[in-house]
Amino acid sequence: MIDLYYWTTPNGHKVTIFLEESRLEYGLKPVNIARGEQFDPDFLKISPNNKIPAIVDHHPADSGDPLALFESGEILLYLAEKCGRFLPPTLRERHLCLQWLFWQMGGFGPMLGQNHHFSQYAPEKIPYAIERYQKETERLYGVLEDQLAEHLYVAGDYSIADMAIYPWVVSHAKQGIDLAVFPHIRRWYADIKARPAVIEAYRKAEAVNSASTVDENSRKILFGQGRRAKTGS
Ligand SMILES: N[C@@H](CCC(=O)N[C@@H](CS)C(=O)NCC(=O)O)C(=O)O
Incomplete structure (x- = not known):
């Protein structure tokens, strides 16, 4: 369990x-x-x-x-x-998959997170920051597009790399991305979106919380933290 x-x-x-x-x-x-x-x-x-x-x-x-x-x-x-x-056992395939997992963890996730932050949540619109993360988002989508032009899934077979990347592509419109410009990502996205497990995962999410996570109060909680005081010692 x-x-x-x-x-x-x-x-x-x-x-x-x-x-x-x-x-x-x-x-x-x-x-x-x-x-x-x-x-x-x-x-x-x-x-x-x-x-x-x-x-x-x-x-x-x-x-x-x-x-x-x-x-x-x-x-x-x-x-x-x-x-x-969902993780190939053989050396090259396994590391291809892990490479794209790390690409998501080190780049695609954090950069798109900053894109969301400066374009949607920051209390002031800072053109330099918005443009910086918009450009980086477009660059990263381009890298993913090139990979998916040659592979059905990111690392060959459907794997944890796809599972890590897909939820960030769900928010493509919020990131200023038009999937019509990225036909291979669009094909891959539609394929994963239709998987019964993915449908069920998002159904569960809707049951837990159907509202947007960020309002005025939550903005302070999520974006206003500095170093935490040490507790219990
Ligand atoms: N690198 C972490 C990032 C996790 C993360 O950013 N989680 C966000 C929600 S997507 C969170 O819990 N934020 C709460 C907070 O920052 O206080 C991971 O991939 O697990």
Whole structure:
């Protein structure tokens, strides 16, 4: 049994997609990041970076104590290894997949996150920042487009790399991206969107939270944090 500490954001969707695809037994533990639940001391023991997603695996392969993990890329890798699916076993294919997973974790996610921040949420419109992240978003979509022009999925077969990238492409309109300009991404996006596990992951998200995460109050919680005071010592 896996507990998934989750909210309805792209990094959260990555893990519900995996869990629905693999049919591993799991329970959702909503952490409403708009209300500041990510700062709950019990959650911080599992996810010291105060972000979702995080998991606790109550039956790890070494039969030891429950295992807690944060960082969505690591969670996908762990779960793929746990069930022997969605990560190729052979050297070159495995590292092709991990390379694109890391590309998502180090570039596509963070840069698109900054795009969302400066174009949608920042209280003042800063043209330099908006343009900087818009351009970087377009560049990254171009890199993905070139890869998908030669591969059906990002790293050959459908894998954790696709599961990591897809939830960020869902918000393409918000990122100022027209998929008509990226026909291979559009083909890939439609294919993944129609997968029953993906449909179910987003249905669960809708049941947990159908509202937008960011309002005036949540803006302060999400974007106003400096260093946390150390607790309990
Ligand atoms: N690199 C982390 C990023 C996780 C992340 O940014 N989570 C956001 C939601 S998508 C969050 O929990 N934000 C709450 C906060 O910053 O306080 C991962 O991929 O797991």
